[in-house]
Amino acid sequence: MSELPLKGVRIIDACIYWAGPMATMLLADLGAEVIKVESIQRLDHLRLLGGWPTPDGYEWSAVFNGANRNKYGITLNMNNPKGRDIFKELVKLGDIVTENFSPRVMENWGLSYKELKKINSRIIMLSMPGFGTTGPWRNYVTFGPNVEMVSGMPIVSGYPDGTPMMTGYVADPAAGLMGAVAVMTALQHRHRTGKGQRIDLSQIEAFTSFMGAPMMDYSMNKRIQKRKGNRHSSLAPQGTYRCKGDDEWVNITISSDEEWQRFCEAMGNPPWTQWHRFADALSRYENHNEMDRLIEEWTSQRDKHEVMQILQKAGVAATPILNYGEVLSDPQIVERGFFETVTRPVTGTHPYPGTPMKFAETPLSIRKAAPTLGEDNEYILTKLLKMSKQEIEQLAREEIIGTKPQGWAFAMDADEAISRIKDIHTKAEDSSKSS
Amino acid sequence: MAKREQALLGMTVLDLTHHIAGPYCTKMLADFGAEVIKIERPGSGDPARSMGPFPKDEPHNEKSGLFLYLNTNKKSITLNLKSATGAGIFKNMVEKADAVVENFSPRVMPGLGLDYKTLKEINPDLVMTSIASFGQTGPYRDYKAADLNIWGLSGIQYELGEPDRPPLRIGNNVSEYVAGLYGALSTLSAVYYRYETGVGQHVDISILEAFHTMQPSMTVVYSYAGFIRKRAGIRFPWGILPCKDGYVGFYLPTQVHWESLCALMEMPELREKPEYETPMSREERREEIAAIIVSWLKDKLMDDVFHAAQELRLPLTIVPNPEQLTTTAQHKARKYFTKINHPAAGRLTYPGAPFKMTGTPWQAGRAPLLGEHNDEIYCERLGYSKDDLVKLREEGVI
Numbered sequence: 001m002s003e004l005p006l007k008g009v010r011i012i013d014a015c016i017y018w019a020g021p022m023a024t025m026l027l028a029d030l031g032a033e034v035i036k037v038e039s040i041q042r043l044d045h046l047r048l049l050g051g052w053p054t055p056d057g058y059e060w061s062a063v064f065n066g067a068n069r070n071k072y073g074i075t076l077n078m079n080n081p082k083g084r085d086i087f088k089e090l091v092k093l094g095d096i097v098t099e100n101f102s103p104r105v106m107e108n109w110g111l112s113y114k115e116l117k118k119i120n121s122r123i124i125m126l127s128m129p130g131f132g133t134t135g136p137w138r139n140y141v142t143f144g145p146n147v148e149m150v151s152g153m154p155i156v157s158g159y160p161d162g163t164p165m166m167t168g169y170v171a172d173p174a175a176g177l178m179g180a181v182a183v184m185t186a187l188q189h190r191h192r193t194g195k196g197q198r199i200d201l202s203q204i205e206a207f208t209s210f211m212g213a214p215m216m217d218y219s220m221n222k223r224i225q226k227r228k229g230n231r232h233s234s235l236a237p238q239g240t241y242r243c244k245g246d247d248e249w250v251n252i253t254i255s256s257d258e259e260w261q262r263f264c265e266a267m268g269n270p271p272w273t274q275w276h277r278f279a280d281a282l283s284r285y286e287n288h289n290e291m292d293r294l295i296e297e298w299t300s301q302r303d304k305h306e307v308m309q310i311l312q313k314a315g316v317a318a319t320p321i322l323n324y325g326e327v328l329s330d331p332q333i334v335e336r337g338f339f340e341t342v343t344r345p346v347t348g349t350h351p352y353p354g355t356p357m358k359f360a361e362t363p364l365s366i367r368k369a370a371p372t373l374g375e376d377n378e379y380i381l382t383k384l385l386k387m388s389k390q391e392i393e394q395l396a397r398e399e400i401i402g403t404k405p406q407g408w409a410f411a412m413d414a415d416e417a418i419s420r421i422k423d424i425h426t427k428a429e430d431s432s433k434s435s
Numbered sequence: 436m437a438k439r440e441q442a443l444l445g446m447t448v449l450d451l452t453h454h455i456a457g458p459y460c461t462k463m464l465a466d467f468g469a470e471v472i473k474i475e476r477p478g479s480g481d482p483a484r485s486m487g488p489f490p491k492d493e494p495h496n497e498k499s500g501l502f503l504y505l506n507t508n509k510k511s512i513t514l515n516l517k518s519a520t521g522a523g524i525f526k527n528m529v530e531k532a533d534a535v536v537e538n539f540s541p542r543v544m545p546g547l548g549l550d551y552k553t554l555k556e557i558n559p560d561l562v563m564t565s566i567a568s569f570g571q572t573g574p575y576r577d578y579k580a581a582d583l584n585i586w587g588l589s590g591i592q593y594e595l596g597e598p599d600r601p602p603l604r605i606g607n608n609v610s611e612y613v614a615g616l617y618g619a620l621s622t623l624s625a626v627y628y629r630y631e632t633g634v635g636q637h638v639d640i641s642i643l644e645a646f647h648t649m650q651p652s653m654t655v656v657y658s659y660a661g662f663i664r665k666r667a668g669i670r671f672p673w674g675i676l677p678c679k680d681g682y683v684g685f686y687l688p689t690q691v692h693w694e695s696l697c698a699l700m701e702m703p704e705l706r707e708k709p710e711y712e713t714p715m716s717r718e719e720r721r722e723e724i725a726a727i728i729v730s731w732l733k734d735k736l737m738d739d740v741f742h743a744a745q746e747l748r749l750p751l752t753i754v755p756n757p758e759q760l761t762t763t764a765q766h767k768a769r770k771y772f773t774k775i776n777h778p779a780a781g782r783l784t785y786p787g788a789p790f791k792m793t794g795t796p797w798q799a800g801r802a803p804l805l806g807e808h809n810d811e812i813y814c815e816r817l818g819y820s821k822d823d824l825v826k827l828r829e830e831g832v833i
Contacts, residue, residue, distance in 0.1 A: 005628035018651070030624045049688055050651060062659055066652030132791070135768035140745045145673040146752040149684035152760045154675055157605040159597070164675050164682055164754055167595060167605050173649045174609075177616045182790040184623035185467045189442035189795055191630055197794030205771050208760070209789040210612040212455075216500025217488035218757035219784040225757075230583055230604055234487060238583060240592075240601040249602060251592075253581035308578075317579035321587035321602055323594075323663045324653045330588065332575040338644050339654070350658040356614075356644035357621045358570065360551075361636035362628060422662040424718050 004031020012094040016044045020100030021067040022176025028070035036071045040402035052417045053410035059346040065370040073371025077400045100128045113198040124186045124196045132202030144172035151207040158227040175203035236284035241296045243304040249321040250307045266314035344369035374403035441468025442795040449535045453481045457538030458505040459615030465508035477513040480805040497779035503802045511803035521832045538566040551637040560635035562625040570641030585610040589647045594664045610646040617645045671721035678732040682754035695749040700731045777801045
């Protein structure tokens with residue numbers, strides 16, 4: 001196996017939920033040795049959020065298992081001084097400490113940057129709470145959905161006649177990605193100067209930086225952009241059009257008059273395409289609704305893949321909307337080998353999304369499945385901290401380490417749990433229609 | 436004004452990017468101290484220069500809000516890569532660069548005779564990052580795609596929106612910003628590896644694959660449990676709901692949070708209702724619960740609800756518009772929004788540092804005018820004379 005870009009970089013990772021773990025997952029993908037710390041008293045809550053109400057449901061969280069691959073997983077009761085001492089021993093051997101708790105938490109544990117720097121003068125620390133580590137709202141509670149809400153994005157998202165909409169999740173991995181960039185920036189600096197530093201990342205600020213055009217429009221024109229559904233801010237047509245079948249759709253974007261001409265030709269030049277009110281981008285934009293109806297007359301008679309083939313051949317950006325099952329077998333995704341098959345205890349063998357970063361000389365891959373709770377306790381404590389078998393057994397007796405969560409009371413049968421979760425998500429359509 | 440030493444001091448990046456994904460990638464590098472030389476085509480430059488918003492909606496090549504935001508701290512030179520002289524000048528510059536970043540469609544760089552293999556011969560440890568909708572390989576390689584197309588192909592759009600309406604995308608070009616950050620992460624990591632080992636390499640980033648990683652492993656859910664979520668409008672346990680002067684949003688990940696919401700609304704009886712007892716049962720009855728919250732919010736102000744909820748450690752937050760966002764006490768205290776002066780566009784407020792580095796702080800800087808740094812780069816750096824520049828200009832090279 002070839003080397004990886006971050007070979008020799010060690011990260012002590014106290015991150016929980018998704019944003020922080022996403023940051024360290026990316027760095028783990030790039031070859032850093034990431035030691036993820038959770039505890040049997042307090043699991044990484046992402047195991048619960050995506051998990052199942054079954055006896056081993058904390059191992060069935062797809063989002064946890066996706067965001068923690070390539071990491072070592074240990075448990076440490078951080079409310080016990082002995083647990084914190086072990087954490088500090090790891091920090092001595094590490095390059096980077098990452099955490100996304102509310103700002104009080106690390107301070108209360110005596111693990112602030114100031115303290116950690118005393119143990120390891122070169123340490124880089126990434127703190128990434130929702131609102132950042134300073135300011136009047138620093139201790140406010142936020143989760144990924146809140147970050148997206150406060151970023152300013154939902155207010156410009158949604159159907160033109162509807163309320164603000166959001167994904168409910170995209171801010172978490174986006175902030176994680178920003179966290180990984182922040183760590184690499186600091187690591188470059190340390191490489192040149194030998195100096196570590198602390199990074200204070202507000203997930204909300206990070207995600208607001210994706211709001212270039214709407215924020216600049218407000219800055220320039222004091223305008224609050226309207227919700228436009230799937231439309232472009234100035235080009236037309238752009239939209240999502242119904243295709244043959246049930247709930248089948250194609251996205252089409254026309255970005256110039258020349259493309260519009262090719263689009264019309266590809267549809268066989270129906271008479272309406274010559275109408276004066278569709279002659280240029282501005283008039284097309286003004287008559288978007290009518291044009292959408294006419295375009296849909298053409299798309300709705302065709303399969304979504306057929307529409308893609310016809311229009312892409314004419315140089316028009318047309319692509320189908322895929323559900324997650326279809327994504328797995330999409331020819332482009334398959335050809336590039338994006339999904340990797342990974343075997344993991346408890347969950348078995350499944351395809352997982354791989355990395356979008358294709359390095360030619362140091363290819364990245366999923367080398368290790370997400371750890372089961374406390375999976376690497378023995379390995380890390382023995383290999384890195386040179387602890388004896390007796391010492392490790394003693395830690396287990398004192399419940400400083402362990403592999404079974406405390407207070408996990410869920411006992412539902414797996415089949416029943418799956419069937420109930422499935423019902424909620426796939427019958428969503430009926431229940432919201434009836435209201 | 437003399438700049439304090441920044442994190443990426445000494446890193447030189449040749450930036451062939453345009454529109455959003457590529458420029459956002461190199462903005463990250465430039466904002467933290469790398470020297471980013473943006474190479475634009477003579478005449479019109481980066482097409483983003485002609486995209487809005489513009490002040491008073493009057494198009495102007497130096498006043499695009501999108502361009503101004505995405506190109507802070509960069510230097511701009513003009514160069515026609517399609518001319519042999521232009522490509523030759525670019526190759527000279529490659530000799531001393533750490534990295535090249537580009538987001539053309541995959542046929543362009545080889546078409547210009549500037550594929551990685553050729554550039555590597557000039558600079559053996561060069562890092563090159565290529566960002567393209569579908570990456571550099573595969574059957575869709577040459578297909579066209581805008582942000583909306585990427586949403587549809589990623590699987591994300593399918594489950595967003597109202598059940599009886601078309602699937603919906605969120606935000607403006609989120610997939611491109613995401614790919615830009617992946618580009619920055621890759622470039623930094625590849626350059627780091629180069630510093631350590633002397634080995635450069637080409638990194639190939641697909642915007643589609645990048646954006647697919649922005650959802651909670653739903654293909655894995657499909658593989659574990661065999662179901663695909665349908666569009667549901669509000670997807671409990673979160674929701675955005677109207678109040679008297681705007682919108683607030685809540686998230687109720689655990690039982691405690693549900694109980695806090697009941698306490699906030701002073702409706703303890705909701706806690707006792709057996710049909711709202713578990714997260715699953717609340718999800719089933721989310722429309723009902725949303726209606727209760729909406730009627731409670733009707734005469735409440737967003738800030739009041741937000742602060743009262745946070746007193747109870749309830750993750751309920753404001754859903755601000757840009758005006759409300761720029762004036763929050765939090766953003767003011769952290770000085771997130773930054774005023775930047777620009778010779779053509781004037782003094783404007785920009786979103787500022789995406790993260791705060793305590794040792795090597797982010798520094799505000801403006802976007803360049805088209806070709807603003809031609810003299811500096813061509814004459815001072817590469818040794819061309821003023822006469823040479825005039826000649827190159829006449830030949831349409833710069």
